[in-house]
Amino acid sequence: MTIGVLAYGAYLPSYRLGADSGVRGRRVVASFDEDATTMAVEAARGLPAPGSLWWASTTPPYLDKTNAAAVHAALRLPSSVPAADLVGSARSTFAALRAALATGGLVVAADVRVGKPGSLDEKGGGDGAAALLLGEGPAIAEVLGSAGDTLELLDRWRDPQRTTGEQWEERFGFEQYAGLVRSVAARLLDDAGLAEADHVVVTSGNAGITKRAGALVKGALSSSGSPIGFSGAADPLLGLAAVLDTAGPDETILVLSAVDGCDGLLLRTTPLLPSHRAARSVAAQLETGREVRYPTYLSWRGLLERELPRRPEPDRPAGPPSYRAGEWKFGFTGSRCTACGFLHLPPLRVCRSCSAVDAMEPESVADLTGKVATFTIDRLAFSPSPPVVDVVVDFEGGGRTTLEVADADPGLIDVGTEVGLVFRRLFTAGNVHNYFWKARVR
């Protein structure tokens, strides 16, 4: 069995930390309704269905509950596909890769990296997600080797009860990691009979390592660190995705991740790569985006408590109804009447058009676009980030429903505006995250 890289995807949120934060550059930040689960869905959407799903994150929305199950549901994968979380440190991504290298499968890593106001993590981190599909079949890259060395080191750590973490002096970690990175790189290249790799990506939670990536291990064609700053578990895959966006065929890529040791993956691209790149490149996503004011960002992360509208907080979603409506809630699957063709969003048993009973077929419109029939800005509704913009959407293949707008810029919405769908977290109530789909202007 030869396992290769079959496809990849990357997702960057559309907000950038505003200049009023004092952070220069364009720090990529997830919106208030995004988390490691929703961003993983966005990174993996559009990839072929995998035989297994491995979700990695340092910021899991849930513990005790498998976050990958929501990703699995949103990707509408069959129940026979196993899905599991690998969480804790950024190293989890390479653990997921190791599993997928053995059996094939989809590795998707996502993180919302939060730093204390004014910290290096706030300034130098990044939020995002990336996915890598491994398996048998026509590959965009062959796997030449992988390695993982371990080192117990008090370099970066976080109390599980807290959203922000701590680091030792950067130079301490740098010195310990630098040797490991060089030795893992040398071993992988040696084993593959290569003197050097064409592209080298070095990611790490230690900024010293990524700043000196090129000096540590030089690539013949390119040497890079993280494309957006340290994005936790997503970092090595985002770095790889950015290289796959531009690399030519028959070029070698060495990915090194220095986290409590050093992991490495050596790939050689195939002639299929140029025609099978991700639909949205990392660079293109990085170029777009708009600024969010610093106080708004702080309130999104729970670091600043703002006055909310004088409205009750919503009820938490209930388990049994969410289970029964799972295909709708997670897969945006409605029901189409087989008698008259009317599409119901959400699914109904009695046709609203011809009254046929139980003559329905499930149909998802998650990947379709629609047009705004009418809209409003609700300044009274409860929201973690008011005001709420709502649209009534008519889908291209029939069907209508009312949705909140994600990443809303009210000035861009009018009757007739084209929208697509994105998987988001509407709110969290009673420690339950209310995942559902929102409309987003195309």
Next chain:
Amino acid sequence: MASKGIKDAVAIVGMGCTRFGERWESSTDDLLLEAVGEALGSAGVERDDVDAYWLGTLGSGQSGLTLSRPLGIDHKPVTRVENYCATGSESFRNACYAVASGAYDRVMAVGVEKLKDSGFSGLLRADPPSDGTAAELSLTAPAAFSLLDPAYTAKYGVDPAAMREAMTHVAWKNHVNGARNVKAQFRKEVSRETIEGAPKVAGRLGIFDCSGVSDGAAAALVVPAEQAYDYTDRPIFVKALSLAAGPMRGGLDPSYDFTTFPEVVHSATDAYAQAGITDPRAEISLAEVHDCFTPTEIVLMEDLGFTARGQAWKDVLAGEFDLGGRLPVNVDGGLKSFGHPVGASGLRMLYEAWLQLRGEAGERQLADPRLALTHNLGGRPGGCVSFVSVVGSERG
């Protein structure tokens, strides 16, 4: 149409209505006692003369005990009903049918709501446990009704500024009317500038485009029509009662355009048939309609057949529904300025019909009204329940 109606079978012989507003000093029990007491007094009967009660409340209590306990009603049938914002009308409708069936000779319909104790703005929902995906869980009522505005202007090519003027006129008119009503929540005329300059709540709706959130109660005593003159020399007779619950198709169907409430059209058509009304514009003397938000009243003028499609905004601006207009609408101030204690509102509308048809409406009294219409709506564009009644001063 399947409904046969009960035209002239029953009559209202007594009514009561509390002052609506921020009744910090009054509990739900106090409001009930006040409204029921006034209704009993106006009919000249005692509490124990009433055979059965229907109580409407959206959320100020559950079960018939909400009424039997404060009134001390001794082992009489008391039924609590709820039908969103049409709850008060639902209580009245059931009371009428109870009398028409012959089961009882004196039935009281009561409606109450104590909204101001929650500390929140607007109406609250009490939804069953759910999957958390329904838009109405988060979309507030003003936002849901604000959808009418861009849809209406787009469909009929109305200049948004003219539509805004029409919305403002509705609010202005209902405040002018409410200023002439001692029981209204807002008893003050409000300038057009103030209305248009108010902070926005949803879409183009500002605070003055929204009905008043208030506490209040109202009650009506219903008896067989042939006994009506035993109680009063000026009873009012029920000509039509219609209720339509929509299939909630509008939210699913791209062919629905958010410029009409099909439920209202159905209930109005049914009510006119029951009452034998062929030309509502000419035959109806006054209408109390569900002006929860200003664009709602505009759309209702068309759905109730008071004007042609696409014309309501012009007729509103021309003053046709003003106090001295062709067909006065919400003479008592409406939900807008009388206030909207949900369970009481449908009965409050009937209370104005009662006063007007009896010539007791004081400085807002219309000249010789014969037929009054009440329209009460629960839900939102795309899916609602709509109630229409017609009452008249003469039997037969």
